[in-house]
Amino acid sequence: MIASSIEDVAAAANVSTATVSRAIRGLPRVSPQTRARILAIATEMGYVASSAASGLATGRTRTIGVLAPYVSRWFFSRAIEGVDLVLQQNQYNLMLINLGGYGGGRERLFEHTMLRKQIDALVVLCLALLPSELEHLHLTEIPLIAVGGPVKGFHQVCIDDYQAAKLATQHLIELGHQRIAQVLGEDKNELNFEVPKLRDKAFEETLVNSGLRFRPEWEVDGEFTVAGGVSAARRLFDAPGEQPTAIFCASDEMALGVMMEAQRRGIRVPQDLSVIGIDNHEFSAAAGLTTVAQDPVEQGRLAAEMLLNELAGKADAVRSVAAPFQLVKRGSTAAPLA
Amino acid sequence: MIASSIEDVAAAANVSTATVSRAIRGLPRVSPQTRARILAIATEMGYVASSAASGLATGRTRTIGVLAPYVSRWFFSRAIEGVDLVLQQNQYNLMLINLGGYGGGRERLFEHTMLRKQIDALVVLCLALLPSELEHLHLTEIPLIAVGGPVKGFHQVCIDDYQAAKLATQHLIELGHQRIAQVLGEDKNELNFEVPKLRDKAFEETLVNSGLRFRPEWEVDGEFTVAGGVSAARRLFDAPGEQPTAIFCASDEMALGVMMEAQRRGIRVPQDLSVIGIDNHEFSAAAGLTTVAQDPVEQGRLAAEMLLNELAGKADAVRSVAAPFQLVKRGSTAAPLA
DNA sequence: CTGTTAGCGCGTTCAC
DNA sequence: GTGAACGCGCTAACAG
Numbered sequence: 001m002i003a004s005s006i007e008d009v010a011a012a013a014n015v016s017t018a019t020v021s022r023a024i025r026g027l028p029r030v031s032p033q034t035r036a037r038i039l040a041i042a043t044e045m046g047y048v049a050s051s052a053a054s055g056l057a058t059g060r061t062r063t064i065g066v067l068a069p070y071v072s073r074w075f076f077s078r079a080i081e082g083v084d085l086v087l088q089q090n091q092y093n094l095m096l097i098n099l100g101g102y103g104g105g106r107e108r109l110f111e112h113t114m115l116r117k118q119i120d121a122l123v124v125l126c127l128a129l130l131p132s133e134l135e136h137l138h139l140t141e142i143p144l145i146a147v148g149g150p151v152k153g154f155h156q157v158c159i160d161d162y163q164a165a166k167l168a169t170q171h172l173i174e175l176g177h178q179r180i181a182q183v184l185g186e187d188k189n190e191l192n193f194e195v196p197k198l199r200d201k202a203f204e205e206t207l208v209n210s211g212l213r214f215r216p217e218w219e220v221d222g223e224f225t226v227a228g229g230v231s232a233a234r235r236l237f238d239a240p241g242e243q244p245t246a247i248f249c250a251s252d253e254m255a256l257g258v259m260m261e262a263q264r265r266g267i268r269v270p271q272d273l274s275v276i277g278i279d280n281h282e283f284s285a286a287a288g289l290t291t292v293a294q295d296p297v298e299q300g301r302l303a304a305e306m307l308l309n310e311l312a313g314k315a316d317a318v319r320s321v322a323a324p325f326q327l328v329k330r331g332s333t334a335a336p337l338a
Numbered sequence: 339m340i341a342s343s344i345e346d347v348a349a350a351a352n353v354s355t356a357t358v359s360r361a362i363r364g365l366p367r368v369s370p371q372t373r374a375r376i377l378a379i380a381t382e383m384g385y386v387a388s389s390a391a392s393g394l395a396t397g398r399t400r401t402i403g404v405l406a407p408y409v410s411r412w413f414f415s416r417a418i419e420g421v422d423l424v425l426q427q428n429q430y431n432l433m434l435i436n437l438g439g440y441g442g443g444r445e446r447l448f449e450h451t452m453l454r455k456q457i458d459a460l461v462v463l464c465l466a467l468l469p470s471e472l473e474h475l476h477l478t479e480i481p482l483i484a485v486g487g488p489v490k491g492f493h494q495v496c497i498d499d500y501q502a503a504k505l506a507t508q509h510l511i512e513l514g515h516q517r518i519a520q521v522l523g524e525d526k527n528e529l530n531f532e533v534p535k536l537r538d539k540a541f542e543e544t545l546v547n548s549g550l551r552f553r554p555e556w557e558v559d560g561e562f563t564v565a566g567g568v569s570a571a572r573r574l575f576d577a578p579g580e581q582p583t584a585i586f587c588a589s590d591e592m593a594l595g596v597m598m599e600a601q602r603r604g605i606r607v608p609q610d611l612s613v614i615g616i617d618n619h620e621f622s623a624a625a626g627l628t629t630v631a632q633d634p635v636e637q638g639r640l641a642a643e644m645l646l647n648e649l650a651g652k653a654d655a656v657r658s659v660a661a662p663f664q665l666v667k668r669g670s671t672a673a674p675l676a
Numbered sequence: 677c678t679g680t681t682a683g684c685g686c687g688t689t690c691a692c
Numbered sequence: 693g694t695g696a697a698c699g700c701g702c703t704a705a706c707a708g
Contacts, residue, residue, distance in 0.1 A: 005701055016679045021703060029677060046477070051454045052393035053701035056684045061390065063433075071422070072415035072620075080409055084436045088447075093456065095401075096434040098422045113431065116389040139384075226624040260624050263601060264669075282410075283621065286564040286598050343685055354695040359687060367693060391685035394700045 004045045012045065013038045024049065063093040064307060065119035069127045070100040073224075074253065074281045075296045076125050079147050082300025083123055090308055095119055099127065110136045121307040123300070124151055126158070126193045143310040145303045145318050148296065149193040155318050157303045159325040161195050164292045165202035165250065167327055168276045171290070172246045173210050176335045177274060180207065181215075181244035183232040183254045185224035196224075199250040199278065218244055222254035229257020237265060245336040246274035252281035252291050259287060259332065270334035280328055288331035299323045342383045350383065351376045362387070401431040402645060403457035407465045408438040411562075412591065412619045413634045414463050417485050420638025421461055428646055433457055437465065448474045459645040461638070462489050464496070464533060481648040483656050485641045486634065487533045493656045495641045497663040499533050502630045503540035503588065505665055506614045509628070510584045511548050514673045515612060518545065519553075519582035521570040521592045523562035534562075537588045537616065556582055560592035567595020575603060583674040584612035590619035590629050597625060597670065608672035618666055626669035637661045 010017045015034060023030045023038040030038075041047075055061045066083055068076045080096070087094050097113065099106060110133045121142050126149025129137070134153060137144060146156040172180050182203050185196045200219075207214045220235050222228035229249065236244065249255035255277030259269055267273050277284065280293030302321060309317030348355045353372060360368045361376040368376075379385075393399045404421055406414045418434070425432050433456065437444065448471045459480050464487025467475070472491060475482060484494040510518050520541050523534045538557075545552045558573050560566035567587065574582065587593035593615030597607055605611050615622065618631030640659060647655030 007701080017702075018680080018704085019678060022678090025703090031677060034677085046449075048449070048454050050394070050701055051456045052390050052399065053684090054703070055390035056388070056394050056686090056701080057703040059684080066434075071409070071418055072412070074410070077410035077415045080434070081436065081438065084409070084434070088436075094434045094436070096404075096418070096422070096432045098419065098426075098432070100419065109426075111384075111386070113429075116386050118389045118431065226621050230624045256621070257624050260626075264626065283564050283594070286568045286595050288598070288602065344687095345685080355686075356688075356696080357694060360694090363687090369693060372693080387687095388685055391700090392687070394685080394702085395687040397700080 004047045006047070006049065009038065009042050009045060009047050013041050021049075059117070060311075061093075061118055061120050062091065063095050063119050064304065065095045065097050065122040066125065067097045067099065067122060067127060068125040071096065071098050074279065075148055078296040079123075079125055079300035082297035082302075083147075083304040084300075085297070086301050086304035086308065092120075092308065120311055121145075123147055123303050123307065124154065126195060127151065128193045143307050143318055145307055147299050147303045149195045151193075155306075155320045157299045157306075157321045157323055158195075159294045159323045161198040162202040164278055164294070164325045165199035165248070166206045167325070168278055168292045169203050169206040169248050170210075171327055171329075171333065172248060172274060172276060173206070173212065175246070175274065175333060177246040178212055178336075179218075179242060179244045180212065180246045180248060181218035181220070181236055183220055183222040183229060183236075183247060183249040183258060185228070185250050185254065186221045196250060203248055203250075222249065222251075222257065224251050224253060226253050226257040226260070229254035230261045231257075233258040233261035237261070237267070244273070246276070246333070249275065249277045252277035252279040252284045252289060255289055255291070255332075256281070256283055256287055259289065269332050271337055274333040274336070276333050278325075284328075285330070290330045290333040291328050292325050293328045294323060294325045342385045344385070344387065347376065347380050347383060347385050351379045397455070398649075399431075399456055399458050400429065401433050401457050402642065403433045403435050403460040404463065405435045405437065405460060405465060406463040409434065409436050412617065413486055416634035417461075417463055417638035420635035420640075421485075421642040422638075423635070424639050424642035424646065430458075430646065458649055459483075461485055461641050461645065462492065465489065466532070481645050481656055483641045483645055485637050493644075493658045495637045495644075495659045495661055496533075497632045497661045499536040500540040502616055502632070502663045503537035503586070504544045505663070506616055506630045507541050507544040507586050508548075509665055509667075509671065510586060510612060510614060511544070511550065513584070513612065513671060515584040516550055516674075517556075517580065517582045518550065518584045518586060519556035519558070519574055521558055521560040521567060521574075521585060521587040521596060523566070523588050523592065524559045534588060541586055541588075560587065560589075560595065562589050562591060564591050564595040564598070567592035568599045569595075571596040571599035575599070575605070582611070584614070584671070587613065587615045590615035590617040590622045590627060593627055593629070593670075594619070594621055594625055597627065607670050609675055612671040612674070614671050616663075622666075623668070628668045628671040629666050630663050631666045632661060632663045 006017045006020050010020045023035040070076050084094050122144050124146045146154040148158050184200050204214050220232040222232040255275050258275050277291040280291050284291050306318045344355045344358050348358045361373040408414050422432050460482050462484045484492040486496050522538050542552050558570040560570040593613050596613050615629040618629050622629050644656045
């Protein structure tokens with residue numbers, strides 16, 4: 001009852017396979033009656049077209065690839081969900097290509113998986129690609145788009161990271177903070193991208209433009225993780241001499257780590273220390289973290305829609321779009337006591 | 339240079355397509371010299387077999403499906419990474435089937451996507467499936483396995499949730515707590531599974547078996563999220579009368595929410611309140627949360643390995659396996675003050 | 677409106 | 693060790 005092919009259906013309905021194909025795919029040139037009859041029979045037989053066969057015939061897989069540096073981090077998993085939302089609505093499949101677990105064979109991934117015509121389009125989640133990889137991708141000539149960060153030669157959906165970081169920094173400055181430290185995320189394993197640099201640059205320039213002193217010793221790496229935020233906070237708190245009254249963190253996960261470490265030491269947030277992040281991570285509201293919010297679900301959704309439009313034949317459907325962001329004030333920031 | 343088919347390679351190498359096929363797939367009956375020559379030419383031409391065509395011919399897709407209720411929650415995203423690890427090592431693709439975003443058309447997912455012979459095997463991440471869905475899945479006759487929770491009629495890789503919850507509860511009791519509340523996760527949108535029930539049952543029975551009183555009013559829902567944990571904590575803290583000295587949370591995310599709310603109210607953890615969770619979420623170490631740890635990456639990896647073994651022809655490769663768990667003591671639990 | 681006929685690109689007998 | 697030929701299941705172009 002399950003393993004039926006289009007021929008079985010055609011035979012059962014006394015029509016040709018071509019008619020079955022047309023009827024099922026909703027193409028014209030089939031009388032309403034025959035269509036109804038075929039559909040009924042197909043349903044009853046549990047017939048579903050083989051994707052391999054139709055893929056071979058059409059050259060389309062109805063599958064979109066999502067290339068991610070990690071899947072278990074907030075931004076990426078949410079962006080994946082956003083892409084998925086659109087794909088499901090359009091009966092497309094989602095092939096997850098995770099670079100995080102890749103042990104050395106990363107290049108093979110591009111030369112094989114990517115090229116096997118297994119996907120009709122690709123979403124690249126903020127990821128720095130090697131020149132050879134970019135070349136491979138462009139050779140496939142499938143629609144491409146980047147989400148969450150710029151990729152050279154790609155259209156992109158992402159916030160203006162410079163402006164976002166500037167907004168966060170300015171919030172601290174406007175509250176009256178003068179001694180502001182930064183926890184940033186550095187590019188460890190080459191999976192990373194330009195976003196950290198932009199946020200870093202914005203922080204420094206905003207500080208200086210406001211007449212404040214930029215202190216290199218108050219710039220520590222948090223690796224974009226909670227654990228990294230904790231250890232970054234330790235380094236700051238353990239340093240001798242003057243302490244910052246506020247910390248700008250390049251991501252909420254790091255900011256949450258900073259808050260946890262502060263709490264452990266009895267440093268009160270926001271009385272003794274203001275903390276601000278970027279992202280609006282799921283945990284941030286609960287933790288009362290002030291942040292510059294962005295919405296990866298929406299970004300993923302938008303990107304997927306553009307790709308599908310492009311696949312549907314709309315010219316230049318894939319464009320670069322600036323995603324919105326906004327300051328969300330919560331309890332972790334306040335004017336400095338002194 | 340990219341869009342080459344096996345015929346192009348065959349022509350360039352002056353051999354038949356059959357020989358190219360054998361050479362590339364490492365089959366015998368090809369002289370070392372010809373094989374080397376063919377491989378060189380294929381590489382140079384950037385040839386990669388079309389997955390649709392080979393899929394049609396072999397009936398195999400080299401793709402494994404992962405059916406998940408959500409992708410952006412800790413357990414699921416980590417389990418996906420675990421599965422992915424094994425698939426990448428074996429040149430398999432991962433098709434992500436997310437039920438979370440599914441707006442009503444859930445059944446169609448099963449009748450179409452699942453059945454289109456698009457995947458060679460399926461991993462179900464702790465998810466309650468409807469009888470009709472189970473039927474569909476079994477009809478496909480592909481290897482199946484459940485991870486993280488029992489699915490009727492499936493082999494499974496998961497911890498013994500009863501024992502894990504019992505361990506957590508006992509830890510609190512052994513510390514001397516007598517007034518213990520529970521934050522559990524209820525089955526809201528039918529995406530859920532039996533795990534919450536098991537943990538709940540273990541908590542109650544352990545309490546009673548230790549001669550402690552079980553108070554229904556101290557059992558509140560936290561929806562398995564941080565935000566849910568926060569609001570559960572509020573309900574507990576706002577209730578008049580006696581307060582619990584410890585709270586058992588059925589997941590770390592809820593426990594973290596409880597800790598955040600406690601902190602906001604000046605309730606000291608662990609002096610005034612002990613909190614324990616289950617999972618060992620990425621944030622738990624940073625937050626100092628005592629928990630019963632489990633490892634979804636490992637569970638996913640194990641499940642994927644069994645599936646691939648089964649696909650490789652090993653009989654009964656897919657079995658049920660009890661995953662390990664252990665108590666990880668951190669700062670959030672201590673003996674009650676009084 | 678419907679049927680016939682070619683492929684889509686590869687794997688796989690079988691002969692050689 | 694190698695090649696020719698068929699078939700996987702479906703779609704597309706053309707006939708009717």
